[in-house]
Amino acid sequence: MRGMAKTNRMRKFCTVTVIGLLGALLLSGCAGDEKTAEGKKLYNHYCSHCHGESGQQAEGFNWERMPDPRPKNLASEAEMSTFSDEEIFHTISREMRDTSDPKVLEDMEYFAVPTMPTFKYTLSEEEIWHIVAYVRTLHGMSLTYDLEARHKELEQMLQAAQQEMDEAKAAFEAAQAKVEAEQAAKEEAMTDEQLENYEPEEVEIPEEEVFLQASVKFDKTKAAFDGFLKRPKKAQVPRPDLTISEEALAKQVEIGKAIYSQKYGCHGCHSLNDEGGLVGPALDRAGFRLNPTWIYRWILYPQSMKKHTRMPNLGISTEDAKALTYYLGTLRAPKSEAPVTSVE
Ligand code: HEC
Ligand code: HEC
Known part of the structure; x- marks a missing residue:
């Protein structure tokens, strides 16, 4: 009985709130539409080949060619309502599997199935x-995550990090000045003879480490703040040194082959021997057709060579990029591929 009364009260509360919300929605509706329209454009460009234009399974042209597990039905409220906005965001913006630990590389079972690429290094957080707002509309829901609040939070974090760094810097400079003053006083008290044979010892200033850490934290916070509105941008990838001994090469090719499918999910978009995705060109003859330095630069930063390419920047480490480059260099299938549109 008490439960019933509570439900009724809840209902009343909700009705009143919904009427209030409707007003707010009407007011903010236009801005929301614009954002969702922007999301739709991006979705169609970066996601629809795998997920389908309306989010239905088996709709995208790449669907048949993806390995299991295939994506859920983004158009199904039953399936998608179990995900929070943040979880959907995290699926699209995350690190690909971290294999910097050598133990992990040896354990072939360790990898998740990374066919879903990350867009963390390609698009802005906003x-x-x-x-995410557009994906919500595909299953009849709408984004409840507060973007304005997130932007403010990042701004406050930046201010706090700035203050922390300033304070750490002041503390370090004060400690440094104190050490220098003590040193000067010590030398002042020495005879000329003592001074001549004197070597001042290195004094460690603990405040220096604190200042360094505060600077690193500030840089990270600044990058997060900038990355909210702006797409990630890197400096031009420098020319790599790809010289390598015969034995080392064999090992690198092996690593490259493993991470091609198991860490970065290249095979979700590219095919070899007619297996794998159709989003990018087949790579059977990559070793003949493409220059290693070009491959290395392309996989590290595709957007610097072709701004709106559908191949995302996967946040690949330089070591992994080398291993992938060596591996692609071995792909030299004798017969010619079906004609494809390739990078200009
Ligand atoms: C290369 C194909 C591919 C592309 C491109 C791609 N996805 Fe996915 N996506 C997948 C696969 C495969 C899964 C399932 C992964 C799993 O279950 O481990 C997935 C999972 C998801 C999920 C979680 C639901 C589920 O099935 O587990 C969401 C949400 C999602 N993708 C959204 C997007 C959005 C948005 C984009 C574009 C920004 C995108 N994906 C681009 C292949 C892709
Ligand atoms: C979401 C799909 C996608 C993923 C994931 C992806 N690529 Fe691509 N890739 C493309 C597309 C699309 C192109 C064609 C570039 C263009 O014209 O925009 C391309 C182009 C390339 C090319 C140039 C091919 C040529 O013949 O010109 C290479 C090499 C390449 N990708 C390697 C990789 C590697 C290695 C990985 C994994 C680390 C990878 N790609 C992951 C979509 C993808």
């Missing part, structure tokens, strides 16, 4: 939230 753009990814717009995509």
Whole structure:
């Protein structure tokens, strides 16, 4: 009985709130539409080949060619309502599997199935939230995550990090000045003879480490703040040194082959021997057709060579990029591929 009364009260509360919300929605509706429209454009460009234009399974042209597990039905409220906005965001914006630990590389079972690429290194945080907002509409829901609050939170974090760094810097400079003053006083008290044979010892200033850490934290916070509105941008990838001994090469090719399918999910978009995705060109003859330095630069930063390419920047480490480059260099299938549109 008490439960019933509570439900009724809840209902009343909800009705009143919903009427209030409707007003707010009407007011903010236009801005929301614009964001969702932006999300739709990005979705169609970066996601629809795998997920389908309306989010239905088996709709995207790449669907048949993806390995298991295939994506859920993004158009199903029953399936998608179990995900929070943040979880959907995290699926689109995350690190690919970290294999910097050598133990992990040996354990072939360790990898998750990374066919879903990350867009963390390709799009701004705001753009990814717009995509999440659009994905929500595919199953009849809408984004409840508060973007404005997130932007403010990042700004406050930046201010706090700035203050922490300033304070750490002041503390370090004060400690440094104190050490220097003590040193000067010590030398002042020495005879000329003592001074001549004197070597001042290195004094460690603990405040220096604190200052360094505060600077690193500030840089990270600044990058997160900038990355909210702006797409990640890197400096031009420098020319790599790809010289390598015969034995080392064999090991690198093996690593490259493993991470091609198990860490970065290249095979979700590219095919070999007619197996794998159709989003990018087949790579059977990559070793003949493409220059290793070009491959290395392309996989580290595709957007610097072709701004709107559908191949995302996967946040690949330089070591992994080398291993992948060596591996692609071995792909030299004798017969010619079906004609494909390739990078200009
Ligand atoms: C290369 C194909 C591919 C592309 C491109 C791709 N996805 Fe996925 N996506 C997948 C696969 C495969 C899964 C399932 C992964 C799993 O279950 O481990 C997935 C999972 C998801 C999920 C979680 C639901 C589920 O099935 O587990 C969401 C949400 C999602 N993708 C959204 C997107 C959005 C948004 C984009 C574009 C920004 C995108 N994906 C681009 C292949 C892709
Ligand atoms: C979401 C799909 C996707 C993923 C994941 C992906 N690529 Fe691509 N890739 C493309 C597309 C699309 C192109 C064609 C570039 C263009 O014209 O925009 C391309 C182009 C390339 C090319 C140039 C091919 C040529 O013939 O010109 C290479 C090499 C390449 N990708 C390697 C990789 C490697 C290695 C990985 C994994 C680390 C990878 N790709 C992951 C979509 C993808």
